[in-house]
Amino acid sequence: xxxxxxxxxxxxxxxxxxxxxxxxxxxxxxxxxxxxxxxxxxxxxxxxxxxxxxxxxxxxxxxxxxxxxxxxxxxxxxxxxxxxxxxxxxxxxxxxxxxxxxxxxxxxxxxxxxxxxxxxxxxxxxxxxxxxxx
Amino acid sequence: xxxxxxxxxxxxxxxxxxxxxxxxxxxxxxxxxxxxxxxxxxxxxxxxxxxxxxxxxxxxxxxxxxxxxxxxxxxxxxxxxxxxxxxxxxxxxxxxxxxxxxxxxxxxxxxxxxxxxxxxxxxxxxxxxxxxxxxxxxxxxxxxxxxxxxxxxxxxxxxxxxxxxxxxxxxxxxxxxxxxxxxxxxxxxxxxxxxxxxxxxxxxxxxxxxxxxxxxxxxxxxxxxxxxxxxxxxxxxxxxxxxxxxxxxxxxxxxxxxxxxxxxxxxxxxxxxxxxxxxxxxxxxxx
Ligand SMILES: Nc1ncnc2c1ncn2[C@@H]1O[C@H](COP(=O)(O)OP(=O)(O)OP(=O)(O)O)[C@@H](O)[C@H]1O
Ligand SMILES: [Mg+2]
Numbered sequence: 001x002x003x004x005x006x007x008x009x010x011x012x013x014x015x016x017x018x019x020x021x022x023x024x025x026x027x028x029x030x031x032x033x034x035x036x037x038x039x040x041x042x043x044x045x046x047x048x049x050x051x052x053x054x055x056x057x058x059x060x061x062x063x064x065x066x067x068x069x070x071x072x073x074x075x076x077x078x079x080x081x082x083x084x085x086x087x088x089x090x091x092x093x094x095x096x097x098x099x100x101x102x103x104x105x106x107x108x109x110x111x112x113x114x115x116x117x118x119x120x121x122x123x124x125x126x127x128x129x130x131x132x133x134x
Numbered sequence: 135x136x137x138x139x140x141x142x143x144x145x146x147x148x149x150x151x152x153x154x155x156x157x158x159x160x161x162x163x164x165x166x167x168x169x170x171x172x173x174x175x176x177x178x179x180x181x182x183x184x185x186x187x188x189x190x191x192x193x194x195x196x197x198x199x200x201x202x203x204x205x206x207x208x209x210x211x212x213x214x215x216x217x218x219x220x221x222x223x224x225x226x227x228x229x230x231x232x233x234x235x236x237x238x239x240x241x242x243x244x245x246x247x248x249x250x251x252x253x254x255x256x257x258x259x260x261x262x263x264x265x266x267x268x269x270x271x272x273x274x275x276x277x278x279x280x281x282x283x284x285x286x287x288x289x290x291x292x293x294x295x296x297x298x299x300x301x302x303x304x305x306x307x308x309x310x311x312x313x314x315x316x317x318x319x320x321x322x323x324x325x326x327x328x329x330x331x332x333x334x335x336x337x338x339x340x341x342x343x344x345x346x347x348x349x350x351x352x353x354x355x356x357x358x359x360x361x362x363x364x365x366x367x368x369x370x371x372x373x374x375x376x377x378x379x380x381x382x383x384x385x386x387x388x389x390x391x392x393x394x395x396x397x398x399x400x401x402x403x404x405x406x407x408x409x410x411x412x413x414x415x416x417x418x419x420x421x
Binding site for chain 2: 014015017018021025035036038039040042043046047050094101102104105107108111112
């Protein structure tokens with residue numbers, strides 16, 4: 001899957017989360033995403049960025065424009081070196097939260113994306129990658 | 135013996151401060167680049183006088199090659215001040231630097247005249263003057279740059295901040311139009327404001343309008359749900375308005391359950407419902 005353009009942004013503060021959303025929105029607009037698709041990927045990005053900040057102790061996101069045949073898409077990969085997730089299946093359950101949230105961010109981000117991958121090892125960190133196709 | 139005994143420059147400033155200032159001002163006031171609208175003549179005169187004076191003092195005992203030494207502090211402070219004001223007044227960096235750099239001409243002209251018979255010292259002093267003023271010019275640009283960055287950072291911060299007046303729309307009806315992002319700690323304050331206002335006014339309905347909130351994610355949803363629950367405990371019902379179609383779809387995918395809350399697409403629709411519920415009736419006046 002060829003990558004056309006990519007960029008890395010830090011996620012160290014809640015201002016960074018806002019900036020990530022703005023950048024994702026900008027890229028989605030550039031790619032010609034519909035308003036609904038823009039909103040979906042931006043919202044998913046917001047969830048994952050906030051998890052990276054809140055649970056992962058900060059990290060970064062890589063934005064990529066990817067190509068599959070004639071379709072282009074936006075792939076976002078959130079990486080942190082935090083405590084990791086012990087039970088991924090549990091973390092993905094609606095309503096499961098260890099931080100007093102709604103427990104819908106991770107599962108919601110999955111539902112808002114076309115592709116969803118998560119790698120996490122306790123003590124090593126977490127990497128979540130989502131893709132939304134145009 | 136002072137450290138500057140090799141140079142005539144300090145003596146020049148001491149002896150001809152007044153003349154140099156006059157020449158410099160005449161040059162500045164006559165140049166085409168002067169922006170009369172941005173800077174009053176009196177202000178320019180005063181700034182020039184102050185710089186001339188602090189420059190004169192600095193070179194008496196300070197280094198002629200390094201403007202970072204303590205003797206130069208008053209000059210640097212003065213220039214920083216002038217740069218900051220000019221950045222705010224809308225001057226560009228080149229114009230800001232020109233203020234200092236334009237002092238070269240009167241200085242060099244006067245040096246040439248005074249040191250006519252000492253070409254070696256003249257060459258040396260021309261060099262010194264150039265370097266010195268270049269340093270000061272660069273310094274003004276640095277300060278200018280920094281000042282612009284501060285302005286930009288402040289504007290960005292303001293954009294991120296939520297702006298939120300609670301308004302009374304009608305007897306018993308309050309509205310909170312949220313505009314901005316709900317990430318910051320201020321969100322809590324804003325929501326608490328609404329609750330306080332409910333207490334103060336005895337309102338029975340509060341409309342929270344999220345038309346101006348670009349992204350509604352689980353954090354925003356949680357803030358809204360908590361506020362609605364707290365308002366309910368205080369005897370007020372909330373209506374959430376400004377749920378655009380794309381937001382509605384996204385909320386459903388996220389799995390957030392807003393079914394216990396009355397939601398409306400527009401503030402107007404929410405207001406109509408609120409009026410109905412508070413028992414107000416409206417009829418169109420027929421002429
Ligand atoms: N990057 C991460 N590192 C470590 N743990 C994480 C990470 N992301 C998620 N988790 C764990 O998974 C749980 C579920 O995450 P999810 O985003 O679904 O819910 P939440 O963040 O608790 O609440 P919200 O609904 O506000 O997002 C979290 O409570 C946390 O324990
Ligand atoms: Mg979350």
